[in-house]
Amino acid sequence: MSTLPDTDAVMIIADSESDADMLYASGLFAPDAYTYIEQDGKKTVLMSDLEIDRARVQSKADEVLSLTVYTKRAEDRSGEKSQFMDAVAELLNEKKIHALLVPNRFPTGYADQLRERGFTVQAKADPFWNQRPMKTADEVAAIAEASRHTESAIRVAIAAISEATVKDGILQGPEGPLTSEYIKRLLHIHLLERDCIAQHTIVAGGIQGCDPHNAGSGPLPANAPIILDVFPKSMKTGYFADITRTVIKGPAPDVFKRMYDTVLEGQEQVFSRLKAGIDGKEIHEAVENLFTSRGYETGEKNGRMQGFFHGTGHGFGLEIHEPPRISKNTDLLQAGHIVTNEPGLYYPELGGGIRIEDNTFVTEEGYVNLTQIEKMFEV
Incomplete structure (x- = not known):
């Protein structure tokens, strides 16, 4: 990453468990905050003694330095007990760094302490790493691996729904009524056994599926759509997958069959346009126009939104939502982007919703669909 004209280096202070920019830069999983500096292409991390040996083996850094050593140097210089930022300042001064470029989410307290010590701190809007939205071959492989595990888990969930019996309009499983919670537990255990962790998984049946981010709860209905939206993170690589399938147990009413087929047609509208150089807004509008032409209006009715009222797709990788977006806003797709098609x-008023989501890798000529799981409605 090149710095801006008035800066000498880039710096992040964060833990890499929650900060994707830090994980992307350092390649090291660490639950506590540490310091990353990049100057003229050289990557340096300042680590606690607890993590320093592991960082030397596992990180992408060119040099791994001891926080304890620089804390002592700051104390020797001042004759007083040093704070964390005194050690950071000691390292910056040693490297003759005076002006820093930091992420938009850089802690205000740290920025204030650096300025008090005479440093210039400038925040950069996302994406902090300009190249991060374009995925490398290794990143694509990591996402594909997470996708295979996600697909395997979804198949387990669909099998449980398919094997359920029906009593009084409610699916019945081995423990009584088949619930969203039971299906989510199946998904989560399956994924954990494959070193993936899933949070906020959606198993939403019937009218619950009309709120796209309703995680779902309680008994699952028969003869109504059940949305399975699963987006786990690999604990090995840090990369996400994001796949959705909608299924129905029992004969599907014609109103839902037609809706499902229309959503599938919407996906094909995306696939037919997807390639480097196209504006995501153009793709989104094509899907909107298709749905409207099929009689599916979007807007508020009886106090609730209905129709198609979210984006068509989004980027993802080390975070579940990253640039670019396929939505109402202009956003040009580039070769190397990985985006959802959803x-x-x-x-x-009809009692349910339908969503289908695949993951695609954008190329100059078109796309590669990274999602392999079959699309079936009635199970």
């Missing part, structure tokens, strides 16, 4: 229709 149109949906939601009608509370």
Whole structure:
């Protein structure tokens, strides 16, 4: 990453468990905050004694330095007990760094302490690493691996729904009524056994599926759509997958069959346009126009939104939502982007919603669909 004209180096202070920019830069999983500096292409991390040996083996850094050593140097210089930022300042001064470029989310307290010590601190809008939205071959492989595990888990969930019996309009499983919670537990255990962790998984049946981010709860209905939206993170690589399938147990009413087929058609609208150089807004509008032409209107009705009222897709990688977006806003797609393709229709008055989501790798000529799991509605 090149710095801006008025800066000498880039710096991040964060833990890499929660800060994707730090994980991307350092390649090291660490639950506590540490310091990353990049100057003229050289990568330096300042680590606690607890993590320093592991960082020397596992990180991408060119040099790994001891926080304890620089804390002592600062204390020797001042004759007083040093704070964390005194040790950071000692290292910056040693490297003759005076002006820093930091992420937009850089802690205000740290920025203030650096300025008090005479440093210039400038924040950069996202994406902090300009190259991060374009995925390398290794990143694509990591996402594909997470996708295979996600697909395997979804198949387990669909099998449980398929094997359920029906009583009084409610699916019945081995423990009584088949619930969203039971299916989520199946998904999560399956993924944990494959070193993936899933949070906020959506198993939303019937009218619950009309709120796209309703995680779902309680017994699952028969003859109504069940949305399975699963987006785990690999604990080995830090990369996400993000796949959605909608299924129905029992004969599907014609109203839902038609809605499902229309959403599938919406996905094809995306696939037919997806390639480097196209504006995501153009793709989104094509899906909107298709849905409207099929009689599916979008807007508020009886106090709730209905129709197609979210974006068509988004980037993801080390975070579940990254640039670019396929939405109402202009955003040019580039070769190397990985984006979801996830149109949906939601009608509370009909009693359910449909969403189907695949993951695609954008190329100059078109795309590669990274999602392999079959699309079936009635199970």
